[in-house]
Amino acid sequence: AQSVTQLGSHVSVSEGALVLLRCNYSSSVPPYLFWYVQYPNQGLQLLLKYTTGATLVKGINGFEAEFKKSETSFHLTKPSAHMSDAAEYFCAVSERPGANSKLTFGKGITLSVRP
Amino acid sequence: ETGVTQTPRHLVMGMTNKKSLKCEQHLGHNAMYWYKQSAKKPLELMFVYNFKEQTENNSVPSRFSPECPNSSHLFLHLHTLQPEDSALYLCASSQELAGGTNTGELFFGEGSRLTVL
Numbered sequence: 335a336q337s338v339t340q341l342g343s344h345v346s347v348s349e350g351a352l353v354l355l356r357c358n359y360s361s362s363v364p365p366y367l368f369w370y371v372q373y374p375n376q377g378l379q380l381l382l383k384y385t386t387g388a389t390l391v392k393g394i395n396g397f398e399a400e401f402k403k404s405e406t407s408f409h410l411t412k413p414s415a416h417m418s419d420a421a422e423y424f425c426a427v428s429e430r431p432g433a434n435s436k437l438t439f440g441k442g443i444t445l446s447v448r449p
Numbered sequence: 450e451t452g453v454t455q456t457p458r459h460l461v462m463g464m465t466n467k468k469s470l471k472c473e474q475h476l477g478h479n480a481m482y483w484y485k486q487s488a489k490k491p492l493e494l495m496f497v498y499n500f501k502e503q504t505e506n507n508s509v510p511s512r513f514s515p516e517c518p519n520s521s522h523l524f525l526h527l528h529t530l531q532p533e534d535s536a537l538y539l540c541a542s543s544q545e546l547a548g549g550t551n552t553g554e555l556f557f558g559e560g561s562r563l564t565v566l
Contacts, residue, residue: 343489368554377453377539377557378492424492437555439492 336361336429340440348448353397353412355443357425360406366428367408368437369399373421381423384408395419420447452476455540455558462530463566470525470561472540480545481523482555483515486537498523499545530565537562 382393497505
């Protein structure tokens, strides 16, 4: 069975600082990996995804993530945090191609950005 | 209207009430989903409909009853709920392609915040 671990529930950074949100997964087959963002009072929006090919994936709003098979990780980074990045971030894994119905989400991490 | 629209955005109901949540997608997708989002817990997949046929029911109590009359509309009928059912209910859609492939992206609505008294 697949699973996702997002350690901690809250990360706080200063504006302009590096953002690093950690995600580790377990999967019995090569996974599809996703990061979603949820702004207050909104639904989830796809930030980026890894399916096959290049392991460094670039997404919207300057975010990127790197798939590291040996570490079973898919950490999300952004070089310089902006106030508008404050939101909740969810990592998700899918084992079956095209199987959105089998997406397993992590608990989410709340990102706060200090002025 | 664009994307995925959910109504109502907020709902307060007693345990003996019957109410329904509505979801409409304007993206031409053929798969729709209900998720439950509770504080400090992972998103829980409740139901999946592909081409109007229910393909997933993740052990959801019968007090939740989904209905998918067409590929654009999805309902969640609520009956004799419990206080622990209070949560944000998210609807999502996706485009399932031939061979079971798709872009891997779910499009979410803004959710319906349900409070059961």
